[in-house]
Amino acid sequence: MADLLGNWRRHGNRRGAADLAAAIELQVQDGQLPLGTRLPAERELAEALGASRTMVAAALDRLRESGMVASRRGAGSWVAARASGLPPAPAADTGLIDLTRASPPAISGLVPAFDAARQRLPEQLSKTGYTGLGLLDLRERVAQRYTDRGLPTTPDQVMITNGALHAFVLALRLLAGPGDRVLVEQPSYPSAFEAIRAAHAVPVPVALGERGWDLAGIEAALRQAGPRLAFLIPDFQNPTGLRLDAEGRERIGTALARARTPVVVDETLVDVDLTGDPGAAPPPLAGTAPDWVITIGSAAKSFWGGLRLGWLRASEDLLGRLQAARFAVDLGSPVLEQLALSELLADAEPSLAKRREEVTALRDALVGALRWYCPDWEFRVPDGGFSLWCRLPEPMSTRLAVAAAGHGVQVVPGARFGAHGGLERWVRLPYSLPAEQLYEAVRRLSAAAASVRGSACALDAQIT
Structure with missing residues (x-):
């Protein structure tokens, strides 16, 4: 807390309580102290800040009056404020x-991929068109991509989905129910929050600072909140663009396995590596806790969002449970698009x-x-x-x-x-x-x- 507040004194001791209250409110607005964060006791905070307990108490009183902080005897104080609503969408305007x-436009090779897929379509027409896990050759190529990145994968560990968000929703429906907690980064992908709330689960945010992931905060949240599921974006995180290093992945994987908490790892942006050396990328997080990681990916950022295809990778046991749960949502992904994506993945690097x-x-x-x-x-x-x-x-x-x-x-x-x-x-x-x-x-x-x-x-x- 003291590190977050930094140099909070702006007017010396004369307006110390007002300055401290303003500094805490700024961290709330900035997302570093998410809703529900429990604040330190007055005495502990005063010692850490080098301030008097009277000043700290006065600052918290100001925040309680504004509704930013709530307190209850025996339970301490916590952040209670919510941000204002979203702005209305602007009217249609051709100059907007x-x-x-x-999301980028389609790559130039998309039309040839569909031309090749159309030539292969007749071989599928004598079948039902319900592909279950997905077409085998597409799953083989997705599996090979993971293997090439140092994560040995078989086609039986891959399911083709209707996008990465669809894959996350499948995992959410299987592993978390109403009232369950889901650990998330803050900030993070808005549609993931909406999916969690639609499942009547509760997002538990851990602030993602300018320097990266709060690994100690994630470990603490796993111990204290007991989430049933976690959702992380370790590769070019949306919206921050940060990438978790190999050491951080190992530490998070160990913590997840210790807490027995499954995690959905979103690798939608893993192909958009602008460093000039994609081969130097840290290994997939799934390698640190194979039994607890569901990795999801998508064709949207790499090739085109209009394909509406993604995939998930998990252990065969977990994948079987996910496939069974999927039957309540849909019966498989479209065949022509799968054929086209298979063509794209046949020689994707150029x-x-x-x-x-x-x-x-x-x-x-x-x-x-x-x-x-x-x-x-x-x-x-x-x-x-x-x-x-x-x-x-x-x-x-x-x-x-x-x-x-x-x-x-x-x-x-x-x-x-x-x-x-x-x-x-x-x-x-x-x-x-x-x-x-x-x-x-x-x-x-x-x-x-x-x-x-x-x-x-x-x-x-x-x-x-």
């Missing part, structure tokens, strides 16, 4: 630039290399535009993925999203990436549009930010 989706080259140029274009128009926005240039996670000069993400719609650009406020809102100092900016649209979008965002703050965000936002 959509920065809500971190297409993926070209994709990475194109994405690198778009990332650099967005970085350049932000440094020109919004130099006071902070961000880390990611080694992969499709988005920048930008720290704003002040807590204004939701207000910025509303103002941006009026300037012809649509963005998702930071609150959408929090399990319980917050993250008002953050906004995600994807770099999957053409470079000229990215430049124009950032120019419009700078004007929107200036209108929200009442002063210029950068140079003259009216530059034409």
Whole structure:
């Protein structure tokens, strides 16, 4: 807590309680203290901060009055605030630039893949079309990709799904029920939060800081919250772009196995490695706890979202249970798309290399535009993925999203990436549009930010 608050004193001892309350509120808005986080006892916090207990008590009283903190005798104090609602969607506008989706267009080899799939389709027409786990040759190629990355895999450990989110929902339905806790990163993928809530489960967030995963926090959450399931994105995490190193994967895998907590590991973005050396990537997290990891992947970011295909990898025993659970949802994935994806995976590296080259140029274009128009926005240039996670000069993400719609650009406020809102100092900016649209979008965002703050965000936002 003391490390998070940092240099919280702004006005010396004279306004110490007000400064401390403001510093705690900022960490709540920033998502570093998620809803439900239990706060230290007044005496412990006072000792850690080098402040008087009276000052700490006064700061907590301020936060209780505002509704940010709740307390109960014998149970201590905890974060109780929720972020404000989402902004309304802007009206249809042909000039609108959509920065809500971190999804690229299709690769150039998609049409030839479907041409080849159409030639293979007649061999499937005498069959039922219900493929169960998926077409064998596609599962073989997915399995080979894992084996090539150092995770030996057989086709019997792979199921083809209707996207990575579908794969997560299948695991969620099997392994977690109403009232069960699901450990998640914060920030994280908004649709995962929505799926957890739709299953009437409870997300338990562990803050993901600018320096990476809070490994001790994850271990503590596994001990204290007893989650039935976890959901992690270790490769170019959405939205931060961070990647968990090999040591961190080993530590998390060990903790999951010790707690006997299954985890869904989302590798949707693993192919979008912009380091120039994909072969130097850390090994899959599934190798650290084989019996407890369900790995999910997708064709959406690598090839095209319109394929609507993904997959999951798990132990044969767990995969059998997942297949049985799937019959209550659907009876398999479409055959023609599976044939096309199999063709794409037959020789995927040339297409993926070209994709990475194109994405690198778009990332650099967005970085350049932000440094020109919004130099006071902070961000880390990611080694992969499709988005920048930008720290704003002040807590204004939701207000910025509303103002941006009026300037012809649509963005998702930071609150959408929090399990319980917050993250008002953050906004995600994807770099999957053409470079000229990215430049124009950032120019419009700078004007929107200036209108929200009442002063210029950068140079003259009216530059034409």
